[in-house]
Amino acid sequence: MIDYTLIINPIAGNGRTLKKRPEIERFLEQRGVSYEVRITEGPGHAVELARKPQGRTVVAVGGDGTVHEVAYGIIAAGCTTPLGVIPLGTGNDFVKMLGISRRLDEALHQLIHGRLQFVDYGEVTVQEQPGEDIRQYFVNAVGMGFDASVAVTMRGQKKLPGVLSYLLAVFRTLRSWQAPFARVTMETITRAERRVFEDPLFLVTAGNGVSSGGGFYLTPEASVRDGLLDVCLVRDVPRLEVLRVVPRALRGTHVTHPAVHMFRTRRLRVVLEHPMPVHADGELVAERATRMDVQVIPGMLPVISAMPVR
Numbered sequence: 001m002i003d004y005t006l007i008i009n010p011i012a013g014n015g016r017t018l019k020k021r022p023e024i025e026r027f028l029e030q031r032g033v034s035y036e037v038r039i040t041e042g043p044g045h046a047v048e049l050a051r052k053p054q055g056r057t058v059v060a061v062g063g064d065g066t067v068h069e070v071a072y073g074i075i076a077a078g079c080t081t082p083l084g085v086i087p088l089g090t091g092n093d094f095v096k097m098l099g100i101s102r103r104l105d106e107a108l109h110q111l112i113h114g115r116l117q118f119v120d121y122g123e124v125t126v127q128e129q130p131g132e133d134i135r136q137y138f139v140n141a142v143g144m145g146f147d148a149s150v151a152v153t154m155r156g157q158k159k160l161p162g163v164l165s166y167l168l169a170v171f172r173t174l175r176s177w178q179a180p181f182a183r184v185t186m187e188t189i190t191r192a193e194r195r196v197f198e199d200p201l202f203l204v205t206a207g208n209g210v211s212s213g214g215g216f217y218l219t220p221e222a223s224v225r226d227g228l229l230d231v232c233l234v235r236d237v238p239r240l241e242v243l244r245v246v247p248r249a250l251r252g253t254h255v256t257h258p259a260v261h262m263f264r265t266r267r268l269r270v271v272l273e274h275p276m277p278v279h280a281d282g283e284l285v286a287e288r289a290t291r292m293d294v295q296v297i298p299g300m301l302p303v304i305s306a307m308p309v310r
Contacts, residue, residue: 002034004084004111005055007070009040012062012089020088020104024061027108040066047073050081057082057304059111063089064140064212068281071139075121075301082302084111090165091214091282094140097224099307110306117309119224121301122208126278126289134289138280139301141212141219144270144292145180145203146234146242148277149173150213151284166213170246179236181273186231186265195263200236202259206268206294207232210252212282219262220252223310227298228264235259268294 010018021037028035038049046066050058050073058081060070067085074081086107087095097119101107124142125135136142153169182201185194205212206229207219219230237245237259248254255262275288303309 002036002055004028004033004035004057004059005049005053006035006037006059006061006086007040007046007049007066008037009046009060009062009066009089012066014090017062017088023104024086024108027105031112033112040069044069046070047076050074051077053081055081057084057111059084059086061086061088063087064091064093064282065089067094067139068283071121071301072137075137079300079302082116082304084114084304086111091212093211093214094209094281096211097140097209097309098303098305099309101306111304114304114306115308117225117303117305118299119301119303119309120208120227120296120298122206122229122280123295123297124278124280124285125293126286127291128275128286128288134286136280136285138208139224140209140281141205141207142278142280142285142292142294143203143205143212144272144278144289145182145201145276146173146177147203147205147213147218148279148284149177151279151282152277152287155284166216167246174239174242177239180276183271184233185269186263187267188265197233197235197261201270201272202234202236202242203232204234204268204270205232206230206265208296216246216249217252218249218254220255221262225299225309226264227296228266229268229294229296231261231263231265231268233261233263235261266296268292 046069179200184197207222222230
């Protein structure tokens, strides 16, 4: 059996992944590492490629969208193959939890010499039509409300480096934003009671990782090994106030804003008065969901990390 199956998203990082392919292959060949390369052909293809890999480790070469699909395939196949990541996308949030460098040579070294660890992942189920549920897995974050609406906006605009694409989409989304009335129910850590919120909602994000959107630290204290999801719930605020809160989210200091509520939970349910989009790891799950159920699956996903993950 070969060592690695490299799943490359050719459009990740505005085509950067394909340009780096020769360098990746040269690095592995010089060290006598056996591998195969599989190129994705469209949305969802990486999921299928990751279900039946030839390598002992499946490596997502791209951004968070590629990681999302490769992890989904590994999970769907029973979590029997470790996930490795070479971060070459415009957004590389999940690798922050694994200590993987954005420098290609360092990331490749970490892939070969990294440690195998088991981390949490999440499962989200959304309802768009009564009796019609959509289920997805995620490794970094899932969100409903404004951040998911931003994900919809980003699909129709040119990608810019890093967080710039997200910031541009934020301003575009604000122009037509209308907050839905939401009922949010969370199971407490002790499972002895449930916390309930009923208010107009700006966003709710359940984070397994610390950041999303290419660098927004919505859940800055999250851990991929604690068996819990960190929840950032933001009540609706005036548009001008949004412009004050968003820059703070880049530093993780938004958590002290009076409209922001932070919790840890195993399970989360959000029911909306009118439908909104839902994203998982920045990938759109549904555009018109009225209900979202989220739960954590603790310590089941094997990953290759560069450090002990917290």
